[in-house]
Amino acid sequence: MTALLNISRLSVTRGGRTLLSGLDCVLHAGEVVVVLGPNGAGKSSLLLALAGLIPADGGIVMQGRALTDYRRDELSRSIAWQGELPPTEFGLTVRQRLELAVSETRDGIEAAATAMDVAPLLHRPLGELSSGERQRTELAALMLRDAPIWLLDEPTAHLDLKHQIHCIKLIREQRKRGRAMMVVLHDMQQAMAIADYLILIDGKGRAEYGEAKRLFASQRMSRLFDAPVIRQGSVLIPEYGDLR
Amino acid sequence: MLRWSALVVAVLLCLLLGLATGEEWINPFAAKDALEQTILWELRFPRLLIAFAVGGLLALAGAWFQVLLGNPLAEPYVLGVAGSASAGAVSGLMFVPDSAWVMSAGAFAGAWLGIVIVMLFSRLGPNRMLLAGVVLAAFWSAVLALLLALLPEQGLFRAFAWMMGDLSHSDLPLAVLLAAWGIALICGLLLSRSLDMLLLGERHAEALGVDVKRLRQRLLLLASAVTALAVTAAGTIGFIGLVIPHLMRMLFGSLHRAVLPASAIGGGLLLVLADAAARSVIAPAELPVGVLTAIIGVPVFLFLLLRRS
Numbered sequence: 001m002t003a004l005l006n007i008s009r010l011s012v013t014r015g016g017r018t019l020l021s022g023l024d025c026v027l028h029a030g031e032v033v034v035v036l037g038p039n040g041a042g043k044s045s046l047l048l049a050l051a052g053l054i055p056a057d058g059g060i061v062m063q064g065r066a067l068t069d070y071r072r073d074e075l076s077r078s079i080a081w082q083g084e085l086p087p088t089e090f091g092l093t094v095r096q097r098l099e100l101a102v103s104e105t106r107d108g109i110e111a112a113a114t115a116m117d118v119a120p121l122l123h124r125p126l127g128e129l130s131s132g133e134r135q136r137t138e139l140a141a142l143m144l145r146d147a148p149i150w151l152l153d154e155p156t157a158h159l160d161l162k163h164q165i166h167c168i169k170l171i172r173e174q175r176k177r178g179r180a181m182m183v184v185l186h187d188m189q190q191a192m193a194i195a196d197y198l199i200l201i202d203g204k205g206r207a208e209y210g211e212a213k214r215l216f217a218s219q220r221m222s223r224l225f226d227a228p229v230i231r232q233g234s235v236l237i238p239e240y241g242d243l244r
Numbered sequence: 245m246l247r248w249s250a251l252v253v254a255v256l257l258c259l260l261l262g263l264a265t266g267e268e269w270i271n272p273f274a275a276k277d278a279l280e281q282t283i284l285w286e287l288r289f290p291r292l293l294i295a296f297a298v299g300g301l302l303a304l305a306g307a308w309f310q311v312l313l314g315n316p317l318a319e320p321y322v323l324g325v326a327g328s329a330s331a332g333a334v335s336g337l338m339f340v341p342d343s344a345w346v347m348s349a350g351a352f353a354g355a356w357l358g359i360v361i362v363m364l365f366s367r368l369g370p371n372r373m374l375l376a377g378v379v380l381a382a383f384w385s386a387v388l389a390l391l392l393a394l395l396p397e398q399g400l401f402r403a404f405a406w407m408m409g410d411l412s413h414s415d416l417p418l419a420v421l422l423a424a425w426g427i428a429l430i431c432g433l434l435l436s437r438s439l440d441m442l443l444l445g446e447r448h449a450e451a452l453g454v455d456v457k458r459l460r461q462r463l464l465l466l467a468s469a470v471t472a473l474a475v476t477a478a479g480t481i482g483f484i485g486l487v488i489p490h491l492m493r494m495l496f497g498s499l500h501r502a503v504l505p506a507s508a509i510g511g512g513l514l515l516v517l518a519d520a521a522a523r524s525v526i527a528p529a530e531l532p533v534g535v536l537t538a539i540i541g542v543p544v545f546l547f548l549l550l551r552r553s
Contacts, residue, residue: 053450076453083451086444089316091498099499100441100452 002029004149004180005050010058012045019045020207023058025199029148030178032171034191034212037201038225043184044083046201047151050182051081062149080145083153085134088127094137095122101141108144115170116140117163131158139167150174152183156190168193188229188236192216200224247495251506255296255513262292262520267527294414294477295519295533296512297421299484301474303492303511304428306485307503308467311439312460314370314446319486320471323377327384328358329475330407334391337399347406348415348476355472358384359465366464367457369446409481409534411519416477428470429508435459436500443498481534484511487545494548514541 003026011021019042027033035043049056052067052075060067062078070078086097098109113119116136126134135158142150155171156164164187171181171194182199185191191198195212202208202224208215218236221229228239263272263284275281305320313322320326332354336346358380365376395403414421432439438459441449446456474481492506518536525531 048447051451053447072450072455073453076451079451081447081451083447084445086448087314089314090311090443091493092440092443093497096440096497096499097444100437100444 003027004029004063006059006061007050008059008061010046010049010056010060012042012049012054012056014042014045014054018205020201021205023199023207023209025197025209027149027180027182029180030175031180031196032175032194033182033197033199033209034195035182035184035199035201036186036188036191036221036224038203041201041203042207043201044153046199046207047081047083047153047182047184051075051079051151053081076147078147079149079151080142080147081151081153082138082142082155085131085138085158086126088125088134091125091127093123093125094118094129097126097137098122098141098144101144112140112143115143116166132160132163135159136163139170143170148178148180150179150181152181154184154186156185156187164190188216188221188238192235248506251495251509251513255509255516258513258516258520259292259296262295262516263288265520265524267523290418291411291519292516293418294421295411295515297418297425298411298414298474298478298481298512299488299515300425300508300512301421301428301470302481302485302515303488303507304432304504305467305470305474306487306511307489307492307500307507308432308439308463308470309485310489311442311500312370312463312467313374314442315374316490317486318374319482320467320474321381321480321482321485322374323358323362323468324380324384325355325358325362325468325471326475326480327381327388328361329355329472330480331384331387331391332357333406333479334388334395334399334403337403338391338395341396341399345415347402351406351479352472352476355468355475359468359472362468363461363464366461405532406479408479408532409537410479411515411522411533412530414477416473421473421477424470424473425508425512428466429505431466432504432508433501435462436504439463439500440498479534481515481537483534483538483541484514487541488514491545491548 005027007023007025010023012019035046037043045054048054050060098113110119113122116139118133118136118140121129121133139155156167159167168190174181198210198212198215200208200215216236218229218231221236229236230239260272264270266288270280270284272284275284302320309318309320309322310316329351333347333351336350340346361380362377365373392403438454441452441454450456488511489503489507492503492510496502496506514537518540519533521536522531522533
């Protein structure tokens, strides 16, 4: 498999606080790395650093070249980032939002909108949509990007169950097509459904990278989230206590 | 296409109306004598074109400031450029009271002083820059108040007329204003896709390949320069730069390849209309054109806002 991103001794610092340090990891084509950790641990910041959107110390090498050597427009051709929902003040419609994701032609907008169930909303301004519909619009915009690397920050946030499943299936489909993806998630079942590798960030500056099979253990997850996690059959679930 | 055609027809009608109205009604197609010809083509026509260019420049600057600051309430004077220009104009009037062009020169120098100070804050994010601008605007209005308090009485009327917008004696050559209108529009169109991406927020724009830092600097310089030019030509004319971009977004959508040309035309149209009213309502005296832009524009805007919701 082709290594698209080589990350060595990466440290990310924001507001004077070291979120993570000494991270080594490789992202290959057709591979999904899921990032897990408590709130504020630095998961989103890791993605921002890998997208070149915030500075980071250490080495990030993409296809043989340091990330810092790429121009902004070159980076955007190789890396697609999905993160916070865009603002809605200026009345962009769903179609216009999708047009901004494609480079030249407008081919594929209808197909992406249909795939993410936003085709009937194409003419509507983003400000009139629910958060879930806006998130689906962002995923449709992502589908229009040809970049070989996708960095997804909580892609299932705001989505109802049907569309969460839809999103997980999309990621699996893209993996089959050779897309390399790093995905921040909070739901362990979703993580188990897609992860080849995991990055665990503990909120105290430590980050661990390894095979998902090895790292998915109830005790390790309990420690990571400082919350009880139990194994039920082949899946890990939070222990909510007696629900009756 | 229908809306664009309607806009062009509206501009032509407004230009005709602007030619015809004034102290006396003159049919532009049937001037009775040489005097009427002179009034039409040597007095009213250049003034119409100045109004059109200034209105267009203000609307373009407004559209740019709104996207630059990520704030739909932004307008050309939001960062204090109008305040510094006014302070410059009144300073000129104070020190060289008899000169015809001193207010324009003072305004231009004042506007650029304001721009240079604002540029120092350009590396801050949009919110902090906006805050810095609002504080600077307060500073300049205090300076202006001080200067007005010290200004000899005979200069006060001229100062107030200028501050409320005055198209009656622009010191900038018409060709400069028209060229600026064209160049500003072309620059805007060249940047239009990056501006559209900036509507998604800085992060998204960067992730889509926009060099946001450079774009923001260019935009700030462009919008400020255009504002300085408009203020120098016609004083401070409010409302156009705030509302015309919104109006054009309602009519033509949010993408800048449509918003910018529509604003450049729509802003011109409104100022031509306001100037025609300013020259004719209490003729032979003139009303301040800045008052009329708001009196004409506010009801139209509110009506469209209500209809849309």
